[in-house]
Amino acid sequence: MIAVLMGGNSAERAVSLKGGEAVYQALNNQNIDCFKFDWHKDNLSKLWQQEFDQAFIVLHGRGGEDGYIQKQLENRGIRYTGSDSNASHNxxxxxxxxxxxxxxxxMLAPSIVASINQPVKPIDFPLPWAVKPTLEGSSIGISKVDSQTQLNEALTLAWQYNPHALVEQWIxxxxxxxxxxxxxxxxxxxxxxxxxxxxxxxxxxxxxxxxxxxxxxxxxxxxxxxxxxxxxxxxxxxxxxxxxxxxxxxxxxxxxxxxxxxxxxxxxxxxxxxxxxxxxxxxxxxxxxxxxx
Structure with a gap:
């Protein structure tokens, strides 16, 4: 039995629900035994009460893509799609x-990490810059900074999602x-x-x-x-x-x-x-x- 894991509690919840539904339908179309599970808030304990031996992970962002759910599955000896908990974290x-x-x-654009409540290191690469949370996907919380005066606003936005932001040269x-x-x-x-x-x-x-x-x-x-x-x-x-x-x-x-x-x-x-x-x-x-x- 395959559990299709979708939803989650990150900023990418809506996208995960759509993708999870599509995967569930694809498995159903091929008569593969499966059920869908919408992880929402703190209901994860309900998943472990169900019988399944494989998981198809369609969870994005924190909790689903950072190694957390992978570690939970590993601890229970349940096989799952994609990278293991360490690679997911990386x-x-x-x-x-x-x-x-x-x-x-x-080949990478030069970058620095700026952390909330800490002085921002000198930025020695030219404008414009991309500012993004270090732990979000789907371009959530990203800004293009064309002048030094826009940096604080961009960092404030990124820090709403994560206390660490990546500032890198805009290519x-x-x-x-x-x-x-x-x-x-x-x-x-x-x-x-x-x-x-x-x-x-x-x-x-x-x-x-x-x-x-x-x-x-x-x-x-x-x-x-x-x-x-x-x-x-x-x-x-x-x-x-x-x-x-x-x-x-x-x-x-x-x-x-x-x-x-x-x-x-x-x-x-x-x-x-x-x-x-x-x-x-x-x-x-x-x-x-x-x-x-």
């Missing part, structure tokens, strides 16, 4: 991820994403948005956001980006499935933004889109992710 914390990637000589360029399934990278998707950057609105609500798959990279560029995504994925010990996000600047240099260890599974989501480009429908994708457990 992938969720943007500052920690960047520290690991730096050791692997991956102008085109956005790309690479989905990973097992040890393979799927076709690259290019994201074109009219919002200035790929924010929450662009991801989940806008019908103006465009996705190119196949993308506009040459075969050799696409292969190179896929190789970087795999290196970044395995550097944090991620496994099963995930997604790497990039900016390619005007000099064709790819900068890693982040790795998602539990990517979205809604109708607007990028992993299903990449899978479709290689001939895999949503039902098949869900089973393929399960097969990686």
């Amino acid at each position: 992938g969720m914390d943007k500052a920690r991820t960047k520290m690991i990637w730096k050791q692997h000589n991956l 102008e360029g085109d956005e790309y994403t690479v989905a990973i399934l097992g040890d393979k990278a799927l076709p690259v998707v290019k994201i074109i948005t009219d919002q200035g950057f790929y924010d929450y609105e662009s991801k989940y609500h806008s019908n103006e956001t465009q996705y190119l798959c196949p993308c506009d990279l040459s075969p050799s560029q696409e292969k190179a980006l896929q190789a970087i995504a795999l290196k970044a994925f395995f550097a944090i010990n991620a496994k099963g499935w995930g997604r790497g996000d990039f900016i390619i600047n005007q000099h064709n240099k790819p900068y890693l933004l982040e790795i998602n260890t539990v990517p979205g599974m809604t109708s607007h989501s990028l992993v299903p889109m990449a899978a479709k480009a290689m001939g895999m429908n949503f039902n098949q994708l869900v089973v393929a992710i399960l097969d990686e457990i």
